[in-house]
Each structure stands twice: as C-alpha cells, then as structure tokens.
Amino acid sequence: MSNPFRDLPSVTKVLASPALAGASERHPPDAITVAARLVLDALRGRLAAGEAIVVDVDALATEVLAALDSQAAPVLRPVINATGVVLHTNLGRSPLHEDAARAAYEAARGYLNLELDLATGKRASRQGNVRAGLKALTGAESATAVNNCAAATVIALRTVAAGKEVIVSRGQLVEIGGSFRIPDVMAVSGAALREVGTTNITRLSDYERAITPNTTTLMRVHCSNYRVRGYTKTVELAELVELGRKHNLLVIDDAGSGQLIDLTPFGLPGEPLISASVTAGADLVLFSGDKLLGGPQCGIIAGRAAIIEQIEKDPLMRAFRLDKMTLAALEATLLLYRDPKKAIREVPTLRMLTTPLAVLKQRSDAFASWVRAIPGVTVGVWEDESFVGGGSLPDVSVPTIVLGLSAPGLSETELATRLRTGTPAVVTRVQDGRVLLDLRCVFDRQEAELLGAITSAVSSV
Ligand SMILES: *Cc1c(COP(=O)(O)O)cnc(C)c1O
Numbered sequence: 001m002s003n004p005f006r007d008l009p010s011v012t013k014v015l016a017s018p019a020l021a022g023a024s025e026r027h028p029p030d031a032i033t034v035a036a037r038l039v040l041d042a043l044r045g046r047l048a049a050g051e052a053i054v055v056d057v058d059a060l061a062t063e064v065l066a067a068l069d070s071q072a073a074p075v076l077r078p079v080i081n082a083t084g085v086v087l088h089t090n091l092g093r094s095p096l097h098e099d100a101a102r103a104a105y106e107a108a109r110g111y112l113n114l115e116l117d118l119a120t121g122k123r124a125s126r127q128g129n130v131r132a133g134l135k136a137l138t139g140a141e142s143a144t145a146v147n148n149c150a151a152a153t154v155i156a157l158r159t160v161a162a163g164k165e166v167i168v169s170r171g172q173l174v175e176i177g178g179s180f181r182i183p184d185v186m187a188v189s190g191a192a193l194r195e196v197g198t199t200n201i202t203r204l205s206d207y208e209r210a211i212t213p214n215t216t217t218l219m220r221v222h223c224s225n226y227r228v229r230g231y232t233k234t235v236e237l238a239e240l241v242e243l244g245r246k247h248n249l250l251v252i253d254d255a256g257s258g259q260l261i262d263l264t265p266f267g268l269p270g271e272p273l274i275s276a277s278v279t280a281g282a283d284l285v286l287f288s289g290d291k292l293l294g295g296p297q298c299g300i301i302a303g304r305a306a307i308i309e310q311i312e313k314d315p316l317m318r319a320f321r322l323d324k325m326t327l328a329a330l331e332a333t334l335l336l337y338r339d340p341k342k343a344i345r346e347v348p349t350l351r352m353l354t355t356p357l358a359v360l361k362q363r364s365d366a367f368a369s370w371v372r373a374i375p376g377v378t379v380g381v382w383e384d385e386s387f388v389g390g391g392s393l394p395d396v397s398v399p400t401i402v403l404g405l406s407a408p409g410l411s412e413t414e415l416a417t418r419l420r421t422g423t424p425a426v427v428t429r430v431q432d433g434r435v436l437l438d439l440r441c442v443f444d445r446q447e448a449e450l451l452g453a454i455t456s457a458v459s460s461v
Contacts, residue, residue, distance in 0.1 A: 004047045004052075004053075005044065005047060007055045008040065008043065008044060008047070008055060009040070009055065009057050009060065011033060011036050011037055011040060013057055014036045014039070014040065014057060014060050014061050014064060015032065015033070015036055015061075017057050017058050017060070017061030018058070018061075019058050019061035019062045019064075019065060020032065020036075020061045020064060020065060023064075023065055023068060026068070026069075026072065027068045027072060031068060031071070032064070032068060035064045035067045035068050035071070036060075036061075036064045038067070039060055039063050039064050039067065040060070043055070043060070077423075077424070077425065078424055078425075079091055079424065079425045079426070079427055080424055080425065080426045080427070080442055080446050080449065080450050080453070081427055081441040081442065082426055082427060082428045082429075082436075082437040082438055082439070082441070082442055082450070083386070083427055083428065083429050083438060083441070084384075084386035084398075084400050084402070084429070084436075084438025084440045084441060085386060085387060085388070085389035085390075085441070086349055086352045086353050086388055086389060086390075086440065086441055087290075087291055087292075087349065087388055087389040087390025087391075087392055088389050088390065088427075088441075089177055089389070089390050089391075091427065093290040093291065093297065093390050094289075094290040094291070094293070094294045094295060094296075094348070094349045094390075095348045095349070095443075096294075096295065096296060096329055096333065096348070097294070097332065097333060097336055097346055097347055097348060099332045099333075099335070099336065100295065100296065100328075100329040100330075100332040100333045100336075101329065102332075103328035103329050103331065103332040104296070104325040104326070104328050104329040105325075106328070107324045107325045107327070107328035107329075108324075108325050112324060112328065114126050114324050114327070126321070126322075126324075126327060127144055127145065127312075127327075129331050130143075130145055130327060130330055130331050130334065131143050131144065133331065133334035133335065133337075134300060134302055134334065135302075136338075137260050137274075137275070137334065137337055138260070138274045138275050138278050138285070138302045139275050139278045139279060140278045140285065140302035140303050140304075141303065141304055141305040141308075142302075142303070142304070142305035142308040142309070143300060143301060143302040143303070143308065144300075144301050144308050144311060144312055145289065145298045145299065145300050145301070145322055145327075145330060146298065146299045146301070146317070146320040146321060146322065147297070147298060147299060147320050147321075147322065148288060148289075148290075148297055148298060148299040149180075149254070149256065149286055149287060149288040149299035149300075150176075150179075150180045150185060150299065151299050151320040152286040152287075152299030152300065152301045153185050153189070153254055153286055153299075154185055154188055154189045154316070154320075155189075155301075155311055155314055155316050155317065155320055156252060156284050156286060156301055156307075156311060157185070157186060157189035157190075157191045157217070157219075157252070158189040158190055158191070158314060158316065159307065159310050159311045159314055160216055160217055160250050160252070160284075160307060160310075161189070161190075161191035161192075161216045161217045161250075162189065162190035162191060163190060163191075163192075164191060164192065164214055164215065164216040164217070165191070165192045165193075165194045165212060165214045165215040165216065165217075166186060166191045166192065166193060166194065166215075166216065166217040166218075166219050166252075167194045167196055167207055167210050167211070167215060167217070167218050167219065168182060168186075168193060168194070168195060168196070168219045168220075168221060169195075169196055169197045169202035169206075169207075169220075169221075169234065169235070170195050170196065170197050170198055170199055170202065171197060171198070171199050171200060171201075171202055171223070171228050171232075171234060172202075172220065172221040172222075172223060172234075173195065173221070174221055174222075174223060174224060174225070174226070176224060176225060176256070176391050177225075177391065182221055182254075191217070192214075194210050194212075194215070196209075196210045199228065200228050200230065200231060200232045200233075201231070201232065201233045202233065202234055202235060203233060203235065204235050204239050204240075204243060207235065207240065207243055208243060208247075211247050211249070215247075215249060216249060216250060217249060217250045217251070217252055218240045218243065218244050218249055218250070218251050218252075219251070219252045219253075219254065220235075220237055220240055220251070220252070220253045220254065220282075221254040221256075222253075222254060222255050222256040222257070222271075222272055223394075224256040224257060224391040224392060224394070225391040225392075225394050226394055227270075227394060227395045236280075237251070237253055237272075237277060237280040237281075237282060238280045238281065241280055241281035241282065244283075245281075250283045250284070250307070251281065251282050251283050251284075252282065252283065252284045252285075252286065253272070253277045253280075253282040253284070253285045253286070254286045254287075255271075255272040255274060255277055255285055255286060255287045256271075256272075256286075256287060256288065256291065256391060256392070257271045257272070257287060257288065257291040257292045257390075257391070257392040257393075258274060258287035258288050258289065258291050258292050258293035258300065259271045259272065259273050259274060259292045259293075260273075260274055260275070260292075260293060260337055260343075261337070261340045261343060261344060261350070263292070263350075263353065263354070266344075266353065266354040267396070267398070268353060268354075268388070268393055268396055268398075269396065270393055270395070270396060271292060271392055271393060274287060274302065278302060278303070282303065283303050283304050283307060284301055284302070284303035284304070284307060284308075285301075285302045285303055286299065286300070286301055287299070287300050287302075288300075289330055289333075290390075291390050291391065291392050292349065292350075292353075292392055293333070293349075294333060294343075294347040294348060294349030294350055295329060295330050295333035295334070296325075296326045296329040296330055296333070297326070298322055298326055298330055333347065348443075352440050352441050353388065353398075355440055357383070357399055357400070357401065360400060360401045360439060360440060361381070361383075361401045363439055364381050364401045364402075364403055364439050365381055367403065367439060367447060367450075367451075368380075368381045368403050370451055371403065371405070371451065371454060374451075374454060374455050374458065375458075376407050376408065376409075376458045376459070377405060377406075377407050377454065377458050378405070378406050378407070378408070379403055379404065379405050380403070380404045381401060381402070381403055381404075382401070382402060382404065383399060383400070383401060383402075384399075384400055384401070384402040384436065384438070385397040385398065385399060385400060386398050386400045386438060386440070400438055400440055401438070401439070401440075402429075402436040402437060402438050403436070403437040403438075403439070404434040404435070404436055405428075405434060405435040405436075405437060405454070406433070406434050406435070407457075407458040410458065412430050412433050412434055412435050413430060415435045415457060415458070416428050416430045416435050418457040418458075419435065419453060419454070419457050422453050422456055422457055423453075424446075424449050424450075424453060426450060426453045426454075426457075437450075
C-alpha cells in the first residue's frame with residue numbers, strides 16, 4: 001500500500017516555490033513559515049481522513065500566500081450601504097460629515113489642544129467646547145459626553161441614585177440591541193429599580209404610590225425600538241417633572257435617539273426633541289451621538305450644571321470619557337447645527353433621512369440606466385418602504401425608491417453574497433426573488449464603485 005504522506009512536501013520546499021518569491025516584501029518571515037506549516041498541517045489532516053489528494057507544491061504555496069494576504073488585510077473596511085436603513089447599527093450607525101471625519105483624522109494623526117487653553121497656556125477641560133455647543137443646542141445648563149448612551153445611563157444613575165431607588169414604568173423597560181437592558185443597566189449602576197404600572201398602562205398615581213424615603217429619581221425611558229399601541233396610557237415628561245418637584249425627586253429622561261432638530265415636518269414624527277425634554281424640566285436628558293444627531297458614537301448627558309459637575313467627578317468618568325478623535329468629530333458635528341437648515345442639508349444622517357422621494361426617484365432612474373448597460377443584468381425601479389433603523393422611529397415606514405436587480409443564472413442570495421463579499425462590499429436587501437438596492441444611503445462619490453461592484457458580481461456567471 002502506498003503511503004499518502006510520502007508526497008507531502010517539506011516546509012522548506014513550499015517556501016522555495018516561485019509563488020512565494022515576493023512574499024517576503026509584504027510579510028514577516030516568521031509569519032510566512034507559520035502560514036506554510038498551517039497549510040501543510042491542514043493537508044496532512046485531509047490525507048489522514050482518507051482524502052485522495054494530488055499534492056502540488058505551487059498550489060500549496062499559492063494557498064499560503066492567500067492566507068498571508070488575508071491576515072495582513074484589516075477586517076474592517078468600507079461598505080456601501082444599499083439597504084436604505086440610515087442608522088444601521090451593524091454598519092456603524094451614523095456616517096460622519098466630511099468636516100467631522102477630517103477633524104477626527106487630524107486629531108488622530110497629530111497633537112491637539114485637547115486639555116490645554118492655548119491663550120493662557122493653562123490646563124483646560126477636554127469637554128469645554130463640546131459642552132458649549134451642547135448647551136446652545138439643547139438649552140440645558142450644562143452637558144457632558146461619554147462613550148455611548150449606555151455609559152451615560154450608568155454614570156448618571158450611579159451619581160444620583162446608587163444605593164437608592166429609581167422608579168420606571170413597566171412599559172419602558174426597554175432592551176436595545178441585546179446588551180442594553182434597562183434593568184441590567186440599573187443593576188450595574190448600583191441603583192435599585194422600582195417598576196410601576198403595567199406594560200400598557202402607567203398612571204401618575206402609580207409613580208406617586210411607589211415613592212419611598214429611599215427614592216431619589218423618576219426616570220422616563222423612550223421606547224426607541226418599539227411602540228405600545230391600543231389601550232395605553234403613559235405619563236408625560238412634564239407631569240413626571242411636576243411630581244418630582246413635589247417630592248423633591250430628580251427626573252431623568254433617557255431619550256435615546258438625540259433629535260436636535262424637529263424632523264416631524266419631514267414625515268418623521270415620534271422621537272423626543274432634546275430641547276423639549278430640557279424645557280419640560282428634566283434634570284438630566286440622555287441621548288446617543290450616533291443616532292439622529294448624526295455624529296460619532298458617544299452618549300450625551302445634558303441638564304443641571306451641579307449634577308453634571310458631580311458626574312464628571314465620578315471615577316468612572318475616566319473609564320467612560322471620550323478620546324480625542326471622537327471629541328473632535330463631535331465638536332465639528334455640533335458646529336454644523338449652528339444653522340439648522342445647513343445641518344439638515346449637510347449632516348449625512350439628516351440629509352439621507354430627509355431626501356425627497358422625487359430626488360431619490362430621479363437619481364435611481366439615472367443609475368438604473370447605467371446598470372441596464374451591464375450585460376447580464378435586469379433592473380427595475382419602483383417605490384418601496386424602509387425604516388430609519390438604529391432603534392429610532394420603529395413604526396415610521398419611510399417611503400423610498402429601490403432598484404430591483406436580478407441576473408439570469410444567479411439566485412438572488414448568490415448575487416447578494418457576491419455583492420457583499422466583493423470590493424467594495426455592498427450590503428443590499430433581498431426580497432421576493434430580487435436584490436434590492438436603495439440609493440438613499442449611497443453617497444454620490446460611491447456610485448461609480450457601486451456600478452463596478454455590480455459589474456463584477458454578474459460578470460462570472
Ligand atoms: C439607543 C438607546 C440607548 C443606547 O444607546 P447607545 O448609544 O447605543 O449606547 C439607550 N437608551 C435608549 C432609549 C436608546 O434608544
């Protein structure tokens with residue numbers, strides 16, 4: 001009987017293959033040896049399992065090179081978001097405005113006056129300008145920013161309610177994307193959750209009856225990613241504030257999505273306006289920076305100066321504080337809001353959310369005519385619906401325009417997979433036997449690349 005392992009080449013022999021000749025310019029020698037060993041080990045395993053394999057040294061060397069190239073490439077890479085979902089958590093939520101992206105880039109690649117007042121040469125707060133911008137936009141006395149809204153909730157509750165009770169309606173015990181659950185966040189903060197009411201009905205009297213000498217806070221949590229409909233009753237923030245004042249309790253509003261400009265006129269009702277929460281008298285309002293605000297991932301706490309000051313003194317602040325890149329991007333994003341009309345036009349998240357259907361239709365028709373020129377593709381354009389995503393506006397379906405693609409000889413899932421795994425990666429929706437492309441979240445600068453991606457996805461049918 002022949003020994004199948006006899007033909008197995010040595011590592012040295014694989015390394016000597018011409019296929020690996022240029023590898024040492026791109027990869028460290030140790031990594032090349034390790035990769036070759038791994039490829040040979042895998043082959044040995046297949047031989048041991050009884051597979052009949054013709055061993056080809058050059059083919060093995062090519063496999064080693066492919067493994068090395070894939071190790072050297074970052075996993076994170078730009079994706080064209082053709083899903084139409086503007087706040088797509090899996091795709092990084094809000095894209096940044098060029099000014100914000102550039103600010104982050106400049107902050108990253110050099111030094112900056114992060115904690116230095118250039119006028120006096122003295123140490124300054126890293127939050128200074130962000131605080132000023134947030135105060136102006138929300139009307140709050142003060143504000144601070146941490147890593148995300150989850151961190152904002154933990155540190156705010158810890159500061160005002162550790163070891164004490166916080167009253168929340170049972171209709172508002174939300175879970176956002178798996179790991180953020182109000183009861184768990186509450187537990188981490190050290191505050192005791194006191195649930196009141198039922199899933200659909202919570203009255204002011206429910207809150208009032210639950211108040212004990214140990215209660216410090218009434219909390220409202222926005223039902224970001226769901227709605228309770230039908231026979232329902234919730235307590236308005238202003239009523240909670242009134243009750244809080246009467247009993248000397250604080251009121252925290254976890255608003256979630258961070259709407260700074262009223263989007264109702266654009267057909268997007270139902271998210272709390274941050275300035276309205278401040279006006280209603282909430283002591284602290286918490287929201288994300290990368291949802292409707294359209295900035296970098298962060299969590300903002302706006303409210304009473306004395307409490308913000310206390311929060312900033314918490315040792316956790318050091319763990320939760322923003323890095324220089326995020327601060328620079330947030331500051332640049334907030335500057336765009338000085339002119340609300342400009343913000344709607346230019347902050348990518350706001351622009352995408354408010355793109356008129358007619359504009360999207362015109363753009364989609366033009367793009368479809370280019371796609372039609374690609375051999376082997378059929379494309380149609382029609383009206384459809386999408387959602388905002390990112391735990392915002394869960395029951396507002398946004399009318400949109402889609403391009404429906406199909407390629408004879410390719411299943412819709414195969415076409416979607418090819419687009420997703422190509423370069424650039426294109427993420428689409430698959431529906432009713434077609435791959436749907438929504439140009440709402442595709443930047444103008446990406447159109448040529450998208451066309452190229454479609455061409456290569458269908459070219460090897
Ligand atoms: C999204 C959301 C959070 C979590 O925000 P992250 O910034 O993702 O941590 C918390 N509370 C509410 C109400 C939200 O909508």
